[in-house]
Amino acid sequence: MSLTAEDVQAALAGIADPATGQDIVAAGRVKALTVEGDAVRFVMEVPGEMAKGYERTRAEAEARVKALGAATVSAVMTAHSEKAPPDLGQKKKPAQPNAPQKVQGVDRIVAVASGKGGVGKSTVSANLACALAAEGRRVGLLDADVYGPSQPRMLGVSGRPASPDGKTILPMRNHGVTMMSIGLMVGEGQAVVWRGPMLMGALQQMLMQVQWGGLDVLIVDLPPGTGDVTLTLAQKAEVDGAIIVSTPQDVALLDARKGIDMFAQLKTPILGMIENMSTHICTNCGYEEHIFGHGGVAAEAKKLGVPLLGEIPLHLDIRTAADGGAPIVVSKPESKQAQAFRDIAKGMIARGEA
Ligand SMILES: Nc1ncnc2c1ncn2[C@@H]1O[C@H](COP(=O)(O)OP(=O)(O)OP(=O)(O)O)[C@@H](O)[C@H]1O
Numbered sequence: 001m002s003l004t005a006e007d008v009q010a011a012l013a014g015i016a017d018p019a020t021g022q023d024i025v026a027a028g029r030v031k032a033l034t035v036e037g038d039a040v041r042f043v044m045e046v047p048g049e050m051a052k053g054y055e056r057t058r059a060e061a062e063a064r065v066k067a068l069g070a071a072t073v074s075a076v077m078t079a080h081s082e083k084a085p086p087d088l089g090q091k092k093k094p095a096q097p098n099a100p101q102k103v104q105g106v107d108r109i110v111a112v113a114s115g116k117g118g119v120g121k122s123t124v125s126a127n128l129a130c131a132l133a134a135e136g137r138r139v140g141l142l143d144a145d146v147y148g149p150s151q152p153r154m155l156g157v158s159g160r161p162a163s164p165d166g167k168t169i170l171p172m173r174n175h176g177v178t179m180m181s182i183g184l185m186v187g188e189g190q191a192v193v194w195r196g197p198m199l200m201g202a203l204q205q206m207l208m209q210v211q212w213g214g215l216d217v218l219i220v221d222l223p224p225g226t227g228d229v230t231l232t233l234a235q236k237a238e239v240d241g242a243i244i245v246s247t248p249q250d251v252a253l254l255d256a257r258k259g260i261d262m263f264a265q266l267k268t269p270i271l272g273m274i275e276n277m278s279t280h281i282c283t284n285c286g287y288e289e290h291i292f293g294h295g296g297v298a299a300e301a302k303k304l305g306v307p308l309l310g311e312i313p314l315h316l317d318i319r320t321a322a323d324g325g326a327p328i329v330v331s332k333p334e335s336k337q338a339q340a341f342r343d344i345a346k347g348m349i350a351r352g353e354a
Helices: 005-012 048-067 121-134 182-186 196-208 228-236 250-265 296-304 316-323 336-350
Strands: 030-036 039-047 072-080 106-113 139-143 172-174 177-181 215-221 241-246 270-281 308-314
Touching (some): 005 030, 005 048, 106 121, 106 228, 106 250, 121 139, 121 177, 121 215, 121 241, 121 316, 177 182, 182 196, 196 228, 228 250, 241 250, 241 296, 250 296, 270 296, 296 308, 308 316
Parallel strands (some): 106 215, 106 241, 139 215, 241 270, 270 308
Antiparallel strands (some): 030 039, 172 177
C-alpha cells in the first residue's frame, strides 16, 4: 500500500495542539509535508517560547505516521516567535516596576498581624504554619518581625542560611515548614537598628531572593503595629489576605481595629481575626478562667464584619512548646490547645485560603 499526503495529514489531525487546543494540522503546525514512497518528511513549526513542550507532540506525530506503514519518518521541529498584535495606535501601558509582584513559586501570601505587641502573633504564626504543614500543605514562614524575630526559637532553627551562588538564599526547614527569618541574618540577641531603606531592602531580599521552592502558602509574621514593614510588604508583594491576632482586652482590640483599617487602605482582604489567650486553662486542674475577658474579639469581628477564625486558650504548654522549638501543634498534636490551631488551619484550607 502506498502512502499519500492525505493519509498522513488525516493521521496528524488526530493530535491536539498544546498551544491552541485545535489539532496540529488545523493549527497550521505541519508544514512542507512530503511523501516519497514509504519515506515521510515534514516540518513542525511551533511557538519559540513553547518549543520544549512540543517535543512530546513531535514524537507522537512521528509514531502515528510510522503506524500508517511509513518506513522512515522525519519530523523536524522549528521554532518561531508569535507575531505581536499590530499596534493600532493605542498608547502602550507604562511598565510598572514598582507594582506588587508575585513571589516566584508561591501561590498565596497570608500576613499575620497584630495591632499591639505581645498578643501572641508569632506563636499563632508558628502553630498555624505547622498545622497547615500537618494537613499536607506546602508551607513557608517568613519572620518579618524585624524588631523581635522569634521564629528561629519557636521553630527550633539556628545557623546562618547558605547562599551558594551569592545571589539567592537557601531557606531553613523544620517541622515540615520552610522558613526564613531576619533573626537568622543578623544573629540571635543582636540588637538591630533598622533605617527605612535598609529595612525595605532586607524584607525584599527575604521575599524575592530566598529560594522558597513551590509553596501553597507563605505565612508572613509581621512586626506589631501598623508600620513600615507591613506597608513595604503590601507594596512589594501581592498579599492575598491578612489575619489579625488580638487578646480580648479593650486596649488590644482598639489597636487591632487600627490594623484592620490599615489593611483595608492597602486593599488587602482580611481573612479574619483570632482571639488569643481567650480562656486560661489551669495546668493542674483544667479549670477554665477568663483572665483577659472572653468573647471580645468575637464581638469586635462581628462589628467590623470580619470572620472570627478561632479562639486559642491561654495555656502554659503553648508557651513552653514555643520556647522549646516545637510548637504545641507538633509536640502535643492531640491536645485541646493544639486542636484550636488545627481547626483554624483546616478552615483556611476548606475556604481555599491556604
Ligand atoms: N495562647 C498562649 N498561651 C500561653 N502563652 C502564650 C500564648 N500565646 C502566646 N504566648 C506567649 O506569650 C509570649 C508572647 O507571644 P508572641 O511572641 O507570640 O507574641 P507577639 O505578639 O508575636 O509578640 P511581639 O511581636 O511583640 O514580639 C510568648 O512567650 C508566648 O510563648
